[in-house]
Amino acid sequence: MTDSPHTSWTRAGHPRPLIDELDPSTGVIATGMRLPAGFALIAEDPELGPAVSRCLAKVEKQLREAISSSDPLADATSRHLVEAGGKRIRPLLTILASHLGDASKAEVVVAAVVVELTHLATLYHDDVMDSAPYRRGAPTAHEVWGNSVAILTGDLIFARASILVSELGSRALGIQARTFERLCLGQLHETVGPRDGEDPVEHYLSVIADKTGSLVAASGQLGAIFADAPASAVDVMVSYGEKVGVAFQLADDVIDVTGLKDKSGKSPGTDLREGVPTLPVLLLRQAAASGDDSAQRVLALVDGDLTSDEALAEAVSALRGHSATRQAWAVAQQWAEDAVTALDPLPDSMVKTALASFAQAVVSRDV
Numbered sequence: 001m002t003d004s005p006h007t008s009w010t011r012a013g014h015p016r017p018l019i020d021e022l023d024p025s026t027g028v029i030a031t032g033m034r035l036p037a038g039f040a041l042i043a044e045d046p047e048l049g050p051a052v053s054r055c056l057a058k059v060e061k062q063l064r065e066a067i068s069s070s071d072p073l074a075d076a077t078s079r080h081l082v083e084a085g086g087k088r089i090r091p092l093l094t095i096l097a098s099h100l101g102d103a104s105k106a107e108v109v110v111a112a113v114v115v116e117l118t119h120l121a122t123l124y125h126d127d128v129m130d131s132a133p134y135r136r137g138a139p140t141a142h143e144v145w146g147n148s149v150a151i152l153t154g155d156l157i158f159a160r161a162s163i164l165v166s167e168l169g170s171r172a173l174g175i176q177a178r179t180f181e182r183l184c185l186g187q188l189h190e191t192v193g194p195r196d197g198e199d200p201v202e203h204y205l206s207v208i209a210d211k212t213g214s215l216v217a218a219s220g221q222l223g224a225i226f227a228d229a230p231a232s233a234v235d236v237m238v239s240y241g242e243k244v245g246v247a248f249q250l251a252d253d254v255i256d257v258t259g260l261k262d263k264s265g266k267s268p269g270t271d272l273r274e275g276v277p278t279l280p281v282l283l284l285r286q287a288a289a290s291g292d293d294s295a296q297r298v299l300a301l302v303d304g305d306l307t308s309d310e311a312l313a314e315a316v317s318a319l320r321g322h323s324a325t326r327q328a329w330a331v332a333q334q335w336a337e338d339a340v341t342a343l344d345p346l347p348d349s350m351v352k353t354a355l356a357s358f359a360q361a362v363v364s365r366d367v
Contacts (some may be wrong), residue, residue, distance in 0.1 A: 038361030186210025
């Protein structure tokens, strides 16, 4: 669940330059970032495109201000992942949801910064727990400064998010607190594994709903709330966000064994080598336990010593060719379809179209 090394990252303390215009042909926004798949059509809309571009630029500026510190070490460690870039999917969802109401409210930008800070903080902690060497193509913070500094940096960024959300009022604070609780519980449950008698697949789905779906849902929820969107629209964004967040992680699971490094930025088999229990492997174990000979043969490779690149490649190839991977992809597609269905109560608009397009793009990559 981490990125592979490459050379296009910006070292902490050296911000990426901003550009001033949105290019409809490429979907590049004012922050210099390319919009995620499914959202690029926003750039083609003459009203929504520039509005989203300007708001994301404000988010990026306030994000950097929020993590800045007079302490040189805290400043450098906090900037580390921000300067490495990222898709900013959660702030983008906050901004899009705000267009279901009055998107001009300043609180929308603050809410978008809060959800991205929260996401960044979890990455510092996740990378320590996973012993991940890279994140977004950059060396992880614990590789540069050690585990203790990385963990404390995550805590510091959580604190900054809490300060900002407290300024948004008690309702936002409650949403943030409940989301934080789910993030922690998801990580805890992933760490200890399923209880005796608990279905491993159901356990895993609940873990990623907590670790990924909860914050994506909160992103859309906060955007709709602070734009004074109708209560029905707020409910839609919660339901949509939860489902599309799960679909996103499930698709990432499958990509780990499909070899789409160029499209995902992730080396095939990363999760296998790290022993991360992803859906294709869980479904493979179910098949093997039910007596499927082919599943048992593949599982022997997956559970073997994957230290060498040759052994990893053999395990990845075998898992890729097994029906468990196709089954996992079908589960991801169903979650994406459910996310699109959740949008039905919204009136037709470019926002609705973009949200549906993103959910479909999550699982439209070739396998």
